Amino acid sequence: MWSALCWTSLSSGATAALTVHSDFEGGSGETVSIDSERQAIHLRPALREGRGWPCWWYVRIEGAVVGAAFELTVSGNPGPFRPGGAALAANWAQPVRAAISKDDVVWTQSPNGVADTQNRTMTYRFEAPGERFWLAWGPPFTPRHGAKLIEDLVAQLPGSEAFVLATSRDGRPVPGIRMGRADAPAAIWVQARQHAWEAGSSWTGRGFAEWVAGDDPEARRLRESTTIYFVPIMDVDNVARGAGGKESVPRDHNRDWSGEPVYPEVAAAQGRIAELDQAGRLRMFIDLHNPGPGDKRTFFFGPFGYEEMAPPVRAGYDRFIQFAAKRIQGPPAVESAYRFATYVRTDEERGRMSSGWVRKHTDPTRTISVTLEAAWNTPDNTADGYRQTGRQLAAAVADYLSAPTAKAGE
Ligand SMILES: [Zn+2]
Numbered sequence: 001m002w003s004a005l006c007w008t009s010l011s012s013g014a015t016a017a018l019t020v021h022s023d024f025e026g027g028s029g030e031t032v033s034i035d036s037e038r039q040a041i042h043l044r045p046a047l048r049e050g051r052g053w054p055c056w057w058y059v060r061i062e063g064a065v066v067g068a069a070f071e072l073t074v075s076g077n078p079g080p081f082r083p084g085g086a087a088l089a090a091n092w093a094q095p096v097r098a099a100i101s102k103d104d105v106v107w108t109q110s111p112n113g114v115a116d117t118q119n120r121t122m123t124y125r126f127e128a129p130g131e132r133f134w135l136a137w138g139p140p141f142t143p144r145h146g147a148k149l150i151e152d153l154v155a156q157l158p159g160s161e162a163f164v165l166a167t168s169r170d171g172r173p174v175p176g177i178r179m180g181r182a183d184a185p186a187a188i189w190v191q192a193r194q195h196a197w198e199a200g201s202s203w204t205g206r207g208f209a210e211w212v213a214g215d216d217p218e219a220r221r222l223r224e225s226t227t228i229y230f231v232p233i234m235d236v237d238n239v240a241r242g243a244g245g246k247e248s249v250p251r252d253h254n255r256d257w258s259g260e261p262v263y264p265e266v267a268a269a270q271g272r273i274a275e276l277d278q279a280g281r282l283r284m285f286i287d288l289h290n291p292g293p294g295d296k297r298t299f300f301f302g303p304f305g306y307e308e309m310a311p312p313v314r315a316g317y318d319r320f321i322q323f324a325a326k327r328i329q330g331p332p333a334v335e336s337a338y339r340f341a342t343y344v345r346t347d348e349e350r351g352r353m354s355s356g357w358v359r360k361h362t363d364p365t366r367t368i369s370v371t372l373e374a375a376w377n378t379p380d381n382t383a384d385g386y387r388q389t390g391r392q393l394a395a396a397v398a399d400y401l402s403a404p405t406a407k408a409g410e
Contacts, residue, residue, distance in 0.1 A: 016063040022046065026142035028242030029059040032075060039064060039128060040071035042121075045093050045137075047079040051243035052252075054081050055092035056197040058136040058242055060104075064128035072098060072110075072135060073123045082249055091293045094122035096377050099136040102129040107139040107383055138376060139383040141193075141202035143172065143240055146232040149206055150177045157213045166268035168237045174265040176231035179212050180223035186401060187276045188284040191231040191269065194253040194354065196238035196245030198290035200376045200386045205232050205288050207390020222398040226283070229272070234265050254287070255349060257357035270357065277362040283401055284368055285358040286393075291373035298330065298389060301371040302338025303359055304350055313364045320368055320400045327396035330389060331380040341371075
């Protein structure tokens, strides 16, 4: 009794009540417990049934004591994320380091978290950077970041053009940008964030677009020879809601590339890609993602049936990965050989993935279609780290497009 009274008087006197908020664009977090006295909170990602994996979290803390020790514990969400389904493994929600910001603009990383394998929690300890500050799974990239990026690029690069790819199922615009000469002989299509939790893919895309728009002579040459289309966030609805997106209902966004897509932005991308192919211009399609928590290196998924490909077709993929391995030094550096998404079992499902759909619907002697999986669970995967990977990717694309290709009969 004595100690309880003592704690009560302390908490009403010395310490303000700590509160946790997620009612903003991209916000997600259910509070398991709050201990204002110890400045300790325990969170888990919000469960949004039918909206995909509950792995992303992003909250604002109010009422912290600046400079005092702060403790964040993160659990997985135990609920099934789709009807009749299972809970998601906790480690998808538990990066080695948490992202912290005192202004919701510049993000740094916490020291390494400490895992409690018995309770399946991860605890991060750091000093509270402000009375109010933000915590997230990784540096957030939401529709407002996408809109600002496109606005900045258009202002920077005369002749570039913002476009709205589609209006999403929930009525949001899905913006993109065209850079480079509109009537250039070649064209490429780069998109990020079919999986809403994979915020790092949009940061990688931002780095890519910034390099393309920049002053590097190679970037200038690329813009002369090639029209570059870039969409920073495909699944805007789940990103805006702070949902994970992956395995959402009725369909995972990256299993929607069928003859009858559910998502208007997928249908619109298919239409534009098919048009570029029919005009004989499409050279590359790149889909940007983030892989699993154990993948400490960035890598590409290449084409299924790689071994059986006609030699000139396979040579295109080989040339590209050689340039990529040279340019994408990270850190983390890209793996120098393709991986193959063999966890996708059937040809039917493989065909409904964006990269597979593009391969099936474009001229394989002209177009290569790859998926970049940018590692997220290393100390280098800050916003700036991802942007560097994106710039390196862009340089590799420029190398590939300007290299002499194998001629017919070779
Ligand atoms: Zn993904």
